[in-house]
Amino acid sequence: MSQFHQKKVAMINDLSGYGRCSLTVAVPILSAMKVQCCPVPTSILSNHTGFPVYFFDDYTAKLPAYLEKWGELGLEFDGIVSGFLGSVEQIRIVEDMIGRFKGPETKVVVDPIMGDNGKKYATYTEPMCEGMRRLVGLGDVVTPNLTEACILTDRPYRREGWTIRELDALAEDIRSLGARSVVITGISQGVYLANYVAEQGREPVICRTKRVGRERPGTGDVFASVVSAAFVRGFPLERAVRLASSFVRDCIRKSEELEIPVENGVCFEELMDRLTRIR
Ligand SMILES: Nc1ncnc2c1ncn2[C@@H]1O[C@H](COP(=O)(O)OP(=O)(O)O)[C@@H](O)[C@H]1O
Ligand SMILES: Cc1ncc(COP(=O)(O)O)c(C=O)c1O
Numbered sequence: 001m002s003q004f005h006q007k008k009v010a011m012i013n014d015l016s017g018y019g020r021c022s023l024t025v026a027v028p029i030l031s032a033m034k035v036q037c038c039p040v041p042t043s044i045l046s047n048h049t050g051f052p053v054y055f056f057d058d059y060t061a062k063l064p065a066y067l068e069k070w071g072e073l074g075l076e077f078d079g080i081v082s083g084f085l086g087s088v089e090q091i092r093i094v095e096d097m098i099g100r101f102k103g104p105e106t107k108v109v110v111d112p113i114m115g116d117n118g119k120k121y122a123t124y125t126e127p128m129c130e131g132m133r134r135l136v137g138l139g140d141v142v143t144p145n146l147t148e149a150c151i152l153t154d155r156p157y158r159r160e161g162w163t164i165r166e167l168d169a170l171a172e173d174i175r176s177l178g179a180r181s182v183v184i185t186g187i188s189q190g191v192y193l194a195n196y197v198a199e200q201g202r203e204p205v206i207c208r209t210k211r212v213g214r215e216r217p218g219t220g221d222v223f224a225s226v227v228s229a230a231f232v233r234g235f236p237l238e239r240a241v242r243l244a245s246s247f248v249r250d251c252i253r254k255s256e257e258l259e260i261p262v263e264n265g266v267c268f269e270e271l272m273d274r275l276t277r278i279r
Contacts, residue, residue: 020265091131137178218265
């Protein structure tokens with residue numbers, strides 16, 4: 001696909017100026033992992049929505065013209081990655097974009113950001129859920145957390161006690177939407193957090209890590225960014241997930257050690273040299 005060995009990804013996500021999430025996480029992490037990251041900003045916020053106040057500017061109306069120029073320039077990508085999407089229209093635009101820019105070798109990663117802790121985000125309407133089910137069907141890799149996996153498959157959520165057999169069925173249902181490989185994140189198993197990895201053509205595996213620190217915004221974005229960069233570089237998905245989960249865990253540990261306020265996310269910058277050394 002590309003002229004050079006280096007990989008290039010189109011990254012669809014919001015730009016939150018303060019608080020370490022979405023594009024302000026994805027751009028540096030992909031860069032550190034030697035992947036060129038080309039943003040498609042879906043909205044611009046002064047800071048993420050976990051703060052008491054924020055400025056929000058929806059970029060939906062501008063996206064078709066933005067992407068039109070990429071089309072005119074004949075740009076091609078090794079990966080297309082989508083993160084937070086705020087409306088049915090944005091989901092449609094991403095579907096169209098994949099149709100237009102996905103070449104035979106392009107890998108599509110969809111992080112279906114729809115909810116957490118058993119609940120859909122307040123802004124997530126049923127038509128958006130339907131749209132996300134279609135978009136997930138275009139993914140080579142999709143990375144729902146357990147809540148999102150339940151929403152996508154219309155299954156009841158529970159926090160603990162998922163058996164392997166149940167996770168197999170959950171992943172299979174997501175696969176039946178069209179997704180090739182599925183990573184279900186944030187599965188609580190006592191003192192552990194697990195990621196269930198069902199890669200096309202391989203036996204499913206569970207990657208567990210010790211749960212550390214407090215819940216912080218942006219950890220899902222850090223996780224999806226590391227997985228996307230590694231996967232686009234051609235690493236097996238299980239290895240990509242192991243790299244991402246240990247990186248997130250250590251970023252949380254460091255953030256606790258440096259007493260970073262929770263709403264400021266994780267101080268991944270402190271551990272960035274580790275990402276640059278991955279071969
Ligand atoms: N407190 C934590 N301790 C250790 N690892 C964590 C912690 N929080 C997140 N992770 C890792 O990051 C992954 C993604 O985080 P998660 O919070 O599930 O994402 P999302 O924001 O999409 O819900 C988890 O599956 C786990 O591997
Ligand atoms: C606009 C925006 N994008 C991204 C995030 C980060 O989401 P996550 O914690 O699921 O990675 C937040 C969190 O508040 C947000 O407000």
